Structures are given as C-alpha cells and as structure tokens.
Amino acid sequence: MEPLELEDQFVTTEAGYQLHYQSAGTGEPLIFLHGGGPGATSFGNFYYNAPAFLEQYQCFFYNMPGYGQSSKLVVEAPMYSFHATVLAEFMDLVGIPRAHLVCQSFGGCAAIKLAIDHPERVNKLVLMGAQPMFGGVIDPLKLMSKHAANIILDYYGGEGPTPEKMRRLLADYEMHDDSKLTDWTVNDRFANSTDPELLEVARTPGFMGQPESLLGDLHRNVVPTLCLWGLHDWFGGPDVPLLFLNQFANAQLFIEGQGAHHWQTELPERFNRVVLSYLSE
Numbered sequence: 001m002e003p004l005e006l007e008d009q010f011v012t013t014e015a016g017y018q019l020h021y022q023s024a025g026t027g028e029p030l031i032f033l034h035g036g037g038p039g040a041t042s043f044g045n046f047y048y049n050a051p052a053f054l055e056q057y058q059c060f061f062y063n064m065p066g067y068g069q070s071s072k073l074v075v076e077a078p079m080y081s082f083h084a085t086v087l088a089e090f091m092d093l094v095g096i097p098r099a100h101l102v103c104q105s106f107g108g109c110a111a112i113k114l115a116i117d118h119p120e121r122v123n124k125l126v127l128m129g130a131q132p133m134f135g136g137v138i139d140p141l142k143l144m145s146k147h148a149a150n151i152i153l154d155y156y157g158g159e160g161p162t163p164e165k166m167r168r169l170l171a172d173y174e175m176h177d178d179s180k181l182t183d184w185t186v187n188d189r190f191a192n193s194t195d196p197e198l199l200e201v202a203r204t205p206g207f208m209g210q211p212e213s214l215l216g217d218l219h220r221n222v223v224p225t226l227c228l229w230g231l232h233d234w235f236g237g238p239d240v241p242l243l244f245l246n247q248f249a250n251a252q253l254f255i256e257g258q259g260a261h262h263w264q265t266e267l268p269e270r271f272n273r274v275v276l277s278y279l280s281e
Contacts, residue, residue, distance in 0.1 A: 004050055006043065006061065008069060011093040019090050020069035022061045025054035028123070029099040030279075031091070032061050033107025035129070035262075036208065037174070038155050039166065039193030041068040044185065045104045048268040052276065057100070062090060064107065066208065072197040079209030080132060083110035088118060100279055102126040105235075105261065112214055115223040125225040126275055127244070129233055129261045132214040137239035155193070156202055166190040176232040176260035185265065218247035225251045226278045228271075230259035252278070 006022035013019060022043055030053060032042040042061035043050070053059050063070045064083050075082050087110060091099065100123045101111045108130030115122045135141055151173065155165055167186045171178045201207050225248050227241040238255055245253045254274055256263045264271040 001048065001051065004047065010069070011090065013086060013089050013093070017065050017071040017073070017086065018069070019065070019071075019086070019093070020063045021090070021094070023059060023094075025057055025059045027057045029096045030057040030059050031087075031096070031099045031101050032059065033087075033101060033103040033111055034063065034067060035104040036106030037189075038152060038161070038169070039189035039191070040104070040106075041188070041192055042104075042107070043068075044188045044192065045262070046102070046264060047184070047188070049264055049272055049275075052268075052272040053102075056276065057279075060094065060096070060099070062087070064110070066198070066201070068192060069195075072195065072201045074201055074204045074207045075209035077209060078212035080109045080113040080212045080214060082209055083107075084113035084117065087111070087114055088121060091121060097121070098123055100124045100126070102275060103128060103130065104264070105129045105131070108132075109214065112218075112221060115225070116214070116217050116220045119221075119223050122223045124279055125221075125223045126228065126278065127225060127241075128228045128264060129230065129235065130227075131236050131240055132212070132218075133240075134211070134213045134215075136236055137243045139237050139239060141236045141240070142234060152202075156199070160199075161190060161193050163187065163190045166193065170262075173234050174260060174262040175266060176230065176258060176263070177266055180266040218244065219249075221247070222249040226275065227251055227253045228263075228274070229253070229255045230261055230263040231255055231257045232260040235261055 032046045034040040034042040034045045103111045108127040109132035227244045229241045
C-alpha cells in the first residue's frame with residue numbers, strides 16, 4: 001500500500017471544544033469513528049481501508065474529544081451520550097445532514113446512541129466490536145472484568161508509554177494474527193498516545209466519562225445496521241452482536257473467523273468487500 005496522508009482540519013463547538021478531522025473523496029458522506037484505546041484515531045484505525053472507501057465516498061476521519069488533535073478534557077457526562085451529542089454538532093459544523101457511520105468499538109457505542117436519538121442523521125451504521133453495556137449476554141464482558149481494569153493504567157504507568165508497551169497492548173488485546181501488526185500502526189498509536197495534554201487529563205480517574213449502558217434502548221435503533229465481530233475478540237464473545245441482531249429493527253451480522261477486535265486491520269480486503277457491498281445495497 002502506498003503511504004497515505006490527509007490534511008488536518010479543525011472545527012470548534014459552541015462549548016469551545018476543538019474537533020480534529022481529516023477528509024477526502026467524493027460521493028455520499030461517510031464518517032469513520034475510532035475505538036477508545038490509547039492513541040486511537042479514526043485515520044489510524046481505518047488506515048488500511050481508507051483507499052478503497054475514498055474511491056466511492058466523501059470520507060471524514062473524525063476524532064472524538066480526547067483523541068487525535070481534538071481537545072483533551074475530563075468528560076463528566078454519560079460517555080456515549082456526550083460523544084453522540086458532540087458528533088451531531090460536528091456534522092452540523094461541517095455541513096453533513098446525514099451520513100453513513102463506520103465505527104470501531106467505543107466509537108460504535110456513541111454512534112448507536114446517535115442512531116437511537118437521531119435516526120434521521122444516520123444513513124447506514126456499521127459496527128466493529130461495539131459493546132455498549134455493562135455485561136455480556138451469556139458470558140461476562142472481559143472489558144468489564146478485573147482482567148481489563150488496568151489495561152490503560154498499565155500502559156501509562158511505570159516508566160510511561162513506550163513503543164514496546166504499545167506493541168504488546170495491540171498484539172495482546174486487538175489482533176489475532178500478530179504478523180499483521182505493522183510498524184506504522186504501532187508508531188501511529190504510540191505517537192497519538194503521548195500528547196502532553198492527554199497525559200495530564202488521564203491522571204483523573206474516570207476521565208473518559210460516566211459509565212453508560214444502552215441495553216434498554218437497543219430496540220429503538222431503526223437505522224439499517226451491519227454488525228461485525230471477530231471470533232477471537234478478546235473483549236467479548238459473539239453473544240453481544242447476536243443481541244444487536246435481535247434488538248435492532250434492521251440488522252445483519254458478519255462474524256470473521258480469522259480476526260479479533262481490529263480485523264479491519266488484519267484483513268482489510270475482506271473488510272472492504274463486506275462493508276462496501278453492504279453500503280451499496
């Protein structure tokens with residue numbers, strides 16, 4: 001793949017938050033939303049998918065507050081509601097009345113909240129590894145267990161973030177095939193995880209916001225939704241997307257047997273084929 005670089009762009013919300021994004025391509029608007037791990041950005045999470053999507057859509061790689069070059073802050077509201085509200089304002093600021101949303105994990109939880117509250121803003125919704133609840137359906141969510149409690153604290157603790165710690169984190173928790181973890185991904189995630197303002201904000205317990213479950217509202221999602229899951233996702237089993245399939249008004253499910261939490265990075269051609277086909281239906 002040829003190196004891809006996009007210009008950094010910014011808008012400012014009414015509350016004064018700086019929102020960082022990159023955009024390119026022509027066609028229907030499509031917004032990528034990243035996950036919640038250290039150093040995550042939308043461009044980084046979907047770097048190996050971007051060229052295929054840019055051929056067909058006007059793509060916006062949006063970074064939520066706390067990520068990329070967006071404002072770093074302690075979120076004091078319910079986390080998914082906060083980010084859904086800011087996402088809607090971002091869409092207003094850049095002139096997007098309605099868009100496809102392609103989302104990784106934490107970003108997908110915010111997108112579900114937006115789809116529930118404002119279905120008129122979302123054309124189709126694609127979710128990768130989203131888990132907007134406190135527990136699983138059959139098995140407990142590891143994300144909510146003692147085994148996951150210190151993932152971020154361990155990364156930022158001790159001697160602080162290092163490229164080696166980032167590589168271990170991504171290999172242990174986000175990838176199934178470690179050979180697919182590239183130096184570009186490790187270096188990009190590490191660089192975005194060491195912003196001095198982020199390091200200061202991360203000292204505050206619960207800085208990502210109040211825990212929030214959308215379990216009781218899942219049935220209110222009427223937006224056509226494609227749920228993607230990696231069979232080897234460390235954070236939870238396929239009982240979660242099966243619940244989405246049952247609760248959402250119009251949902252499909254694709255489980256990748258050779259992927260984990262970030263299988264769009266491990267198997268980009270397959271991800272592109274599945275998602276682009278769905279969006280074009």
